[in-house]
Amino acid sequence: MNRSILNEALKAKAGCLTPQELEKLAADASASHPHLSECAHCEGELAMLKMFESSEPLRGEGAAVAWISARLEKRLDQIKNPSLARKADAANVSWMSRLFGSGNMRWVFPVTAVLVVALTSAVLLRRSQEPQLNANAGQGPAVYRSQEVGITGPSGELPEAPKTLQWKAFPGASGYKIEVMEIDENPLWSGETHEQILTIPAAIRAKMLPGKPVLWKVTALDGRGAVLAVSQVQRLSVQRKSPTSNRGVVPR
Numbered sequence: 719m720n721r722s723i724l725n726e727a728l729k730a731k732a733g734c735l736t737p738q739e740l741e742k743l744a745a746d747a748s749a750s751h752p753h754l755s756e757c758a759h760c761e762g763e764l765a766m767l768k769m770f771e772s773s774e775p776l777r778g779e780g781a782a783v784a785w786i787s788a789r790l791e792k793r794l795d796q797i798k799n800p801s802l803a804r805k806a807d808a809a810n811v812s813w814m815s816r817l818f819g820s821g822n823m824r825w826v827f828p829v830t831a832v833l834v835v836a837l838t839s840a841v842l843l844r845r846s847q848e849p850q851l852n853a854n855a856g857q858g859p860a861v862y863r864s865q866e867v868g869i870t871g872p873s874g875e876l877p878e879a880p881k882t883l884q885w886k887a888f889p890g891a892s893g894y895k896i897e898v899m900e901i902d903e904n905p906l907w908s909g910e911t912h913e914q915i916l917t918i919p920a921a922i923r924a925k926m927l928p929g930k931p932v933l934w935k936v937t938a939l940d941g942r943g944a945v946l947a948v949s950q951v952q953r954l955s956v957q958r959k960s961p962t963s964n965r966g967v968v969p970r
Contacts (some may be wrong), residue, residue: 735760739755744768867894867949869935870914875957883934884915888947891938898922899933906932928958 735743735753740760743749744767748939754761868886883896897915898907907922926932933953 722881730759733757737920740764740767742744749970805959865947867947869936869939869949873952873954875955877957879923879956880918880954882915882917883936883950885936887914888938890940892941893939893943895939896936897935897937899935901931901933903933926954926956928956931955 733753735751739751740763743751743754743764751760756765756887785794838882867888870879870886872883883898885894888894893910893911893912894914894916896908897905898918900906907923908918931953932955933951935951936949940946955962
């Protein structure tokens with residue numbers, strides 16, 4: 719058949735079916751339309767639509783997709799940066815034009831187009847930078863939970879206000895910062911030391927009233943004052959005295 723005659727037969731005409739009508743025909747295998755028997759264009763469009771919805775790869779399509787994927791890998795930087803792509807296109811003929819130009823490929827099937835889009839997305843997602851682990855999403859330096867200062871004591875309910883706070887040595891620490899806080903974590907007192915024990919001032923002990931919860935924690939610092947590790951927040955309180963404990967003995 720003459721090529722010009724074939725091209726003329728495949729052209730869309732005024733009475734050709736709309737995309738909506740073609741979708742209905744593709745969805746219902748038993749449906750038909752009289753226009754299809756006299757229009758090669760609509761018949762071809764319907765065949766390609768059914769082929770796309772069936773998601774069945776065409777014979778030899780794998781090689782074409784592999785070639786396109788390799789080209790996308792080489793042009794990844796240009797895909798991400800449009801300015802680089804414009805410079806490259808000015809110096810070289812577009813690879814897409816060579817792929818889909820006349821003489822190389824007359825028909826571009828929908829299944830192939832979908833695979834190209836999927837491959838492009840996979841390449842971009844695979845090469846994008848992975849999210850980095852963030853140990854502390856809030857303010858302050860990042861401290862990993864596995865790196866904690868071990869606490870010796872005190873914690874829990876105590877018979878009287880403690881005189882000292884103690885903890886275990888942390889490797890590489892040159893000093894420690896101790897924070898004593900109210901139950902809402904408002905600062906009550908803080909101190910620093912190079913040892914693993916710190917004496918609580920008498921004025922602070924006086925604020926540790928019976929039944930009042932108090933929090934405290936330790937931060938390990940290096941020689942430059944950078945945070946190495948932080949302890950778990952400890953909670954302590956002084957026991958409430960029994961109402962009868964202060965009563966004297968009434969003589970007879």
